[in-house]
Amino acid sequence: MPIEIKKVGVIGAGQMGNGIAHVCALAGYEVFLHDADSTRIGAGIATINGNMARQVSKGTVTEDARQSALGRITAANTTEDLAPCDIVIESATEREEVKRKIFTGLCAVLRPEALLASNTSSISITRLAAATDRPERFIGIHFMNPVPLMELVELVRGIATDDETFDVAKAFIASLHKTYAVAEDFPAFIVNRILLPMINEAIYTLYEGVGSVDAIDKAMRLGANHPMGPLQLADFIGLDTCLAIMQVLHEGLADSKYRPCPLLVKYVEAGWLGRKTHRGFYDYRGEKPVPTR
Numbered sequence: 273m274p275i276e277i278k279k280v281g282v283i284g285a286g287q288m289g290n291g292i293a294h295v296c297a298l299a300g301y302e303v304f305l306h307d308a309d310s311t312r313i314g315a316g317i318a319t320i321n322g323n324m325a326r327q328v329s330k331g332t333v334t335e336d337a338r339q340s341a342l343g344r345i346t347a348a349n350t351t352e353d354l355a356p357c358d359i360v361i362e363s364a365t366e367r368e369e370v371k372r373k374i375f376t377g378l379c380a381v382l383r384p385e386a387l388l389a390s391n392t393s394s395i396s397i398t399r400l401a402a403a404t405d406r407p408e409r410f411i412g413i414h415f416m417n418p419v420p421l422m423e424l425v426e427l428v429r430g431i432a433t434d435d436e437t438f439d440v441a442k443a444f445i446a447s448l449h450k451t452y453a454v455a456e457d458f459p460a461f462i463v464n465r466i467l468l469p470m471i472n473e474a475i476y477t478l479y480e481g482v483g484s485v486d487a488i489d490k491a492m493r494l495g496a497n498h499p500m501g502p503l504q505l506a507d508f509i510g511l512d513t514c515l516a517i518m519q520v521l522h523e524g525l526a527d528s529k530y531r532p533c534p535l536l537v538k539y540v541e542a543g544w545l546g547r548k549t550h551r552g553f554y555d556y557r558g559e560k561p562v563p564t565r
C-alpha cells in the first residue's frame with residue numbers, strides 16, 4: 273500500500289521552508305516546521321501568518337481557511353518532533369554536507385515507510401538519497417519562490433527512486449494545486465540550469481562595467497520583457513543560494529562557462545546576501561530599494 277500523506281515535516285524555516293509549510297497547511301496537511309535555529313521557526317510562522325493575511329485581504333483565501341491552516345502548523349523544536357511525519361521535505365541551506373547530515377539523522381527518527389524529499393535547487397538527488405537508509409523513497413520536489421504564488425514544481429527522481437514514491441509525489445503536488453515538470457537528476461535540473469547562468473552573466477555585465485544595476489535590470493525588464501531584472505531576482509533568490517548553484521553547475525558539469533562571477537563571490541563573502549540580509553545588489557534598508565552600483 274502506498275503511504276497516505278497526512279503529516280508533512282519541513283526542515284528549514286527560511287524563505288522557501290515557510291512557503292512550503294504555508295501551502296501544505298492551506299491544503300489541509302498537518303505541518304511540523306523545524307529549523308536548526310529555533311528563532312527561525314517562530315519567525316517563519318510569523319511570516320506565514322502575514323502572508324496568509326495578505327491572501328485574505330486579496331480575497332484568495334478566507335479568514336476561516338487561514339485560521340484553520342495556522343492551527344495545523346506546529347513548531348518542531350527538535351528533529352525527534354518530526355517522528356509522526358509521512359513525508360519530510362528538507363529545505364535547509366544549499367550545502368550538500370548540511371543536507372546529507374540532516375537526512376542521515378532523520379532516518380533514525382522516521383518510520384521506515386516515510387518518504388524523504390529535498391527542495392534543493394541544484395544538488396544531486398541520487399547523492400543525497402545515498403546518505404539515507406531509503407534511497408527508493410527519496411525524491412527531489414523543487415518548489416519555486418515565492419511558493420504560495422508560483423505554480424511550478426520540478427520533480428526529480430534519483431537513480432533509485434521507485435515508481436510508488438514518484439506517484440505519491442505527483443499526487444501530493446496536485447493536492448497543493450501545483451503543476452510539475454519532470455527533470456532528470458543533472459546539476460541544477462531545468463529551471464536553474466537555464467536561469468542561473470543568465471543571472472551570473474548579468475553579474476559579469478555589472479562587474480565589467482557594461483551597465484549599472486539599474487541599467488541592467490531595466491534593460492532586461494523592458495528589453496526582454498522579464499517581469500523582474502536579473503539582479504533584483506538574484507537578491508530575491510539569495511546571493512548565497514545563487515553562488516551555491518553556480519558552484520554545483522561548475523563542478524558538476526566541469527565547464528568553465530559556469531564559473532561564478534568574482535563579484536558574486538565577493539558579495540557573499542561580505543554577507544550581502546540580498547533581500548534576506550537587507551543588502552545585495554540593492555540596499556533594502558530604506559523605503560524603496562536603492563541600487564548599490
Ligand SMILES: NC(=O)c1ccc[n+]([C@@H]2O[C@H](COP(=O)([O-])OP(=O)(O)OC[C@H]3O[C@@H](n4cnc5c(N)ncnc54)[C@H](O)[C@@H]3O)[C@@H](O)[C@H]2O)c1
Nearest residue numbers: 284285286287288307308312363364365366392393417509
Ligand atoms: N531562494 C530561492 O529562490 C529558492 C528556490 C527554490 C529552492 N531553493 C532551495 O531551498 C533551500 C532553502 O533556501 P532558502 O532560500 O529558504 O534559504 P534561507 O537561507 O532563507 O533558509 C535556510 C534555512 O535553513 C536553516 N538551516 C540551516 N542548516 C540547517 C540544519 N542543519 N537543520 C535545519 N535547518 C537548517 C537555516 O537556519 C535557515 O533558516 C535551499 O536548498 C535552496 O537551494 C531556494
